[in-house]
Amino acid sequence: MQYKLAFVGFGNVARALARLLVRKQAVLDKEYGITFSITGIATGKHGFAVNTAGLDIQKALTLVESGGSITSLSTAKVQDSLAVIRQSQAQVMFENSPVNHTTGQPAIGHIHAALEAGMHAITANKGTVVHGYRDLTELAKSKGKKFYFESTVLGGSPVFSVFREAMPAAELLSFRGILNSTTNIILSRMEKGETFDQAVKYCQSIGVAETDPSADVDGWDAAIKVAALVTVLMDIPYLPQQVDRRGIRDIKPEKIAQAKAEGKRYKLVCSAEREGEKVSAQVKPELVSVPDPLYGMEDSTTGAAFRTDVLGDYSIIESEREGMVAGPEPTAYGLFADFINAVKSRDK
Numbered sequence: 624m625q626y627k628l629a630f631v632g633f634g635n636v637a638r639a640l641a642r643l644l645v646r647k648q649a650v651l652d653k654e655y656g657i658t659f660s661i662t663g664i665a666t667g668k669h670g671f672a673v674n675t676a677g678l679d680i681q682k683a684l685t686l687v688e689s690g691g692s693i694t695s696l697s698t699a700k701v702q703d704s705l706a707v708i709r710q711s712q713a714q715v716m717f718e719n720s721p722v723n724h725t726t727g728q729p730a731i732g733h734i735h736a737a738l739e740a741g742m743h744a745i746t747a748n749k750g751t752v753v754h755g756y757r758d759l760t761e762l763a764k765s766k767g768k769k770f771y772f773e774s775t776v777l778g779g780s781p782v783f784s785v786f787r788e789a790m791p792a793a794e795l796l797s798f799r800g801i802l803n804s805t806t807n808i809i810l811s812r813m814e815k816g817e818t819f820d821q822a823v824k825y826c827q828s829i830g831v832a833e834t835d836p837s838a839d840v841d842g843w844d845a846a847i848k849v850a851a852l853v854t855v856l857m858d859i860p861y862l863p864q865q866v867d868r869r870g871i872r873d874i875k876p877e878k879i880a881q882a883k884a885e886g887k888r889y890k891l892v893c894s895a896e897r898e899g900e901k902v903s904a905q906v907k908p909e910l911v912s913v914p915d916p917l918y919g920m921e922d923s924t925t926g927a928a929f930r931t932d933v934l935g936d937y938s939i940i941e942s943e944r945e946g947m948v949a950g951p952e953p954t955a956y957g958l959f960a961d962f963i964n965a966v967k968s969r970d971k
Contacts, residue, residue: 624656626966627675629663629711629742631704631733632719633687635830636747636774639955640717641680647959655963663711664693665704667720672697675712704729708736715965717958718746724843724863727754734770738762743965747774747954749844752851753862769965774957776802776848777925780941784964786856793931795856797896800927801920802848805832805839806871806891811922813879814888819872830950831923841870842891845906849893853904856929857897867905874908887912890920893927 628644630637644651644659651657660677670692672678683693701707708716716737720730727750734751737744744763751759752772763770776782786793801807805826812822823840826832838844846863853861874889882889887910895904911918916938920926926940941953 626657626659626715627662627711627713628659629708629713629716630661631665631708631716633664633666633669634719635951636954637717637719638684638687639951640958641684643955643959645680655967657966662713663707665707666693670694671701671703671707673699673701673707673710704733705736708733709740713742715962716742716744718744718748718751720748722748722750722847724750724847727751731755731759734759735762738766738768738770741766741768743769745771745958745961745965747958749775749847749851753847753854756854771961771965773961774954775851777939777941778953779956779960780939782939783855793933796930796932798852798927798929799892799894801890801917801925802893802927803839803845803891804923804925807920807924808922810871810874810889813876814883818876840872842868842906845891845893849895849904849906853895853902857902859900859902861902861904865904869907871908882910888918890917892917
């Protein structure tokens with residue numbers, strides 16, 4: 624079946640997704656009977672474009688990455704993201720606008736508009752989950768569509784889908800892990816002798832940190848991921864502001880060196896524990912030693928151990944393959960997998 628796709632947000636992750644879709648085009652057709660065209664793109668800095676016959680994605684990528692505007696590719700007059708959604712005639716919308724930790728907007732509005740227009744809505748935007756999970760899930764169900772968000776936590780590694788499909792009726796009691804790859808890269812590179820600023824610049828150069836890295840280094844990205852896991856997997860609405868949060872700015876090189884001399888490492892540890900209908904959650908730098916499973920999680924490696932009422936600790940770890948540079952590709956794959964799973968659901 625042919626699917627028209629709309630992109631809201633066309634940053635590093637969305638562009639990696641576009642490239643992945645093109646690379647996997649033959650596999651999608653052969654294995655799943657899926658073909659596609661991209662009919663709408665909305666960007667924050669490079670304009671808006673709609674062409675229901677299909678946009679030239681390679682031209683769009685080239686224009687954006689050279690700092691140009693994609694407006695010349697459009698066959699319709701569109702001046703905002705909602706217009707792109709409504710005029711693209713898409714069946715699937717990928718929402719990847721910047722995260723708003725406080726309200727989840729405008730991403731929630733984008734998801735809402737897409738679902739109302741009869742589209743599956745897929746996102747890597749954590750704000751939509753912590754601020755809109757129940758309402759958007761109910762809206763999607765009422766429209767016979769899917770609201771999927773696997774990429775919001777642990778990139779492309781399946782977390783939400785594992786609990787949804789493979790662990791029915793399991794009650795999540797607690798979890799502990801490393802959920803932010805950027806801070807893990809920074810701490811690992813400082814361990815090897817780089818300054819904090821040098822490590823941050825490296826993360827920016829490979830596309831895993833924004834120009835303003837505060838969301839990562841001050842712990843907000845980790846906190847909103849903790850809130851998303853609690854909200855969905857514990858079924859208790861939780862906001863990042865409720866997480867006891869501290870970032871890594873105070874971890875100076877001398878602290879790193881002292882910890883290394885003692886055979887320990889600093890990690891930005893995320894955890895949450897449920898007691899009845901109450902949850903206590905933390906994001907804090909911790910000193911970990913060799914017996915701790917987090918000790919060996921270096922560079923861009925992320926993961927967590929989940930404890931349920933029916934199993935012991937169930938761990939999910941995502942580490943970079945040898946020779947592979949950390950970047951937005953794992954998150955893009957999570958969006959890609961959600962796309963396949965969402966459209967396959969029509970047959971169920």
